[in-house]
Amino acid sequence: MNIDTLHGGDSGAANERIAILGAGASGLALGWLLSQAGKQVTVFEAAPRIGGLARTFDWRGIPCDIAPHRLHTSDLEVLSAVQALVPLREHRRVSRILMRDKQIQDPINPIELMLRFPPRTAFALVWGFLNRPKLPETSFESLALNRYGRGLYDFFFEPYTKKMFGVPPAEISVTWGREKLRSSGLLDVLKRQSKTFFSTFWYPERGGYQAILDAMQAQIRGEVLLGAPVTGLELGDGRITAVHYRRDGAAQRFDCDRVFSTLPATVLGRMLGAELKLRFKRIQLVYLDIAKPEVMPYQWVYFGDGDVVINRMAEFKHFHPHLPPCDHSVLCAEVTMDSDHAEADVIAALTRYGLIRREDILDSLVLEEGCGYPVYDRGFEAARDQAQALFGRYANLHCVGRNAEFRHIETDEDIASAADCLRRIYGTETVRLPA
Ligand SMILES: Cc1cc2nc3c(=O)[nH]c(=O)nc-3n(C[C@H](O)[C@H](O)[C@H](O)COP(=O)(O)OP(=O)(O)OC[C@H]3O[C@@H](n4cnc5c(N)ncnc54)[C@H](O)[C@@H]3O)c2cc1C
Structure with a gap:
């Protein structure tokens, strides 16, 4: 279900003022596609950098993503649009499941x-x-x-x-x-046939996963304001009339004709005065730099045992075959279990599986994302319907993306959702995914 609030007919003035909230994959996809359609946009991003959950950062000389990010999609239109944006390499998937102290095939x-x-x-x-x-x-x-x-x-x-x-x-x-x-x-x-059990995936030839988003940003007509958290929305007559945000410590206001929100549904709900009963799972990411040229021959492994805190662990070197050889390697373990000492728990699990020795750890880093996964607990559909009804009160507000729509989707589906939303507003002739 797409929490889209437009019911057709309102195709917007030629010079409408468009605000996009958030510069993650969805916000940048919206900005890129709107720019392709000849529109100007203003993107507001709270963080000092773009990327959201699909960002890449350089750590210890290796490009690191937020857990492994791979492009695997059955949507050929999205795939060729991304290929037109940035050179991609197709990788054969090499992953395993670790269970009861054994390494077994993935998928099971x-x-x-x-x-x-x-x-x-x-x-x-x-x-x-x-x-x-x-x-x-x-x-x-x-x-x-x-x-x-x-x-x-x-x-x-x-x-x-x-x-x-x-x-x-x-x-x-x-x-x-x-x-x-x-x-x-x-x-x-x-x-091994389905989107979940893909056997190959695509990844940018150079840089990390964020290279896709950087290429989108480069094609945006308008501004991407970083360090510009949106603090509220001005409402009037069933529309959003202005966006309030902060920049350099000062409160600012942006008059707008249309707003695309990619913020978590709960954050937008609060700006509209409602406490939505939707829940996100927090994720902790434990990065370890290990004094070994390679820790495992896999791009990622799943940890099936209930008593091991790690869900999945990636080794980034396997995504970057062009990197010059070096004598250390960065791992990233995802932890969604509640733990006040995720790093210690991860290290204990990896030593138990014989993957690392404590004395080989050169450096560590722990990041946290409050909205890692939308939790589909029983009855969440009613809360999502409530969100849809709330957002639907505003004719010029549209919600796009994983956390905005509260859907457990990935970047290919974020891009498809951005394109669908824009086509409903401006028509299929105006909005085209580049091939
Ligand atoms: C662990 C994990 C692994 C994943 N693996 C893959 C994968 O392999 N392949 C894949 O394609 N996808 C993967 N995904 C999914 C992918 O990361 C998301 O679908 C995508 O990044 C969502 O983009 P978004 O723009 O919708 O949301 P976000 O990335 O959450 O972006 C929202 C942006 O809004 C900003 N923001 C928040 N509040 C405000 C505010 N008040 N004002 C202004 N800005 C604000 C945030 O800083 C953020 O930049 C994974 C996700 C996770 C968590």
Whole structure:
């Protein structure tokens, strides 16, 4: 569901004043596509840099993203538009799942599980699959049980989902399962066919993932104001009439005809006077520089065990084959479990798996993102409908992107959503994705 508030007809004046809130992937995609359509925009970004969740920073001489960011999409229009923006390299995916002190194939291959785990586990997996229940699908738990059976559910889906969202799968909406388990069952998993189980991905030839966003920014007609947090909106007659923001410590005001918000729905809700009951999962990112030319042969690994705080860990060197060889390597571990000592917990997990030795850690860095994942807990649809109704009161307000729409999507879908939203406003002839 797209929290889009325009109901057609209002295609805007030729010289309308357009405000875009946020300079992440969605805000920059909007600015780039509007500029292609001949519009001028003003983008307001609270941080001193662009990029949001898809930003890249240089640390210890290696370009680092916010966890691994890869472009994998079935939307060929979006793919060719991004390819026209920036040279991309196609990488073969090399990833693993670490579980019960073993490295296993990603995506899970049930035959491998049967061969490599004790007979009791293997029996539980086969028996569970052959005796899959037919439960009414009311939560992620019942959906996963119906598709995979009790054995695989207990082995992987239950601990991993609980770790990711902090609540048991019975509390997670079936919608999340339907969006994220984009396969109908074990056969699809084995054949590795779906957006989730992609076998190759695209990544910028040079720089980090943010190279895509830098290229969008370079094509924007208008201004991208950094260090310019939006503090409020002026409302009148069912429209947003001005944006309030701060710049260099002073309160400022921007009169506008149209506003595109990419801010988290809860932040926009507060600006409109409502406390929305939507919840985001905070994510901590632990970066470690290790005194080894390579820590593992994989681009990323998932940690399936419920007692290990890490969800996924990337080694950035594998995204940058052009970098000159060096004798150290940067890892990034994602932690969504609540932990006051994420760095210590990550180091303990990595030493347990024999991936690093404490004495090899050259440096560390911990970042935090308050809105890492939209949490699809049961009943979230009602809160999202409430958000849609609230935003829909303002005819010139449009919400685009992962956290603005409260959808667990990625940059390709952010770009597609920006294009869809603009086409509904200005028409398909005016808004075109470059090929
Ligand atoms: C751990 C993780 C891994 C991911 N992996 C991938 C992947 O492999 N591939 C992929 O394509 N996508 C991936 N994604 C998703 C991708 O990062 C997002 O879809 C995308 O970055 C969302 O962009 P956005 O512009 O909608 O939101 P954001 O990136 O959140 O941008 C919103 C911007 O608004 C700014 N802002 C907030 N409040 C204000 C304010 N008051 N005033 C002004 N500015 C404000 C923020 O600073 C931010 O820059 C991943 C996300 C996460 C968290």
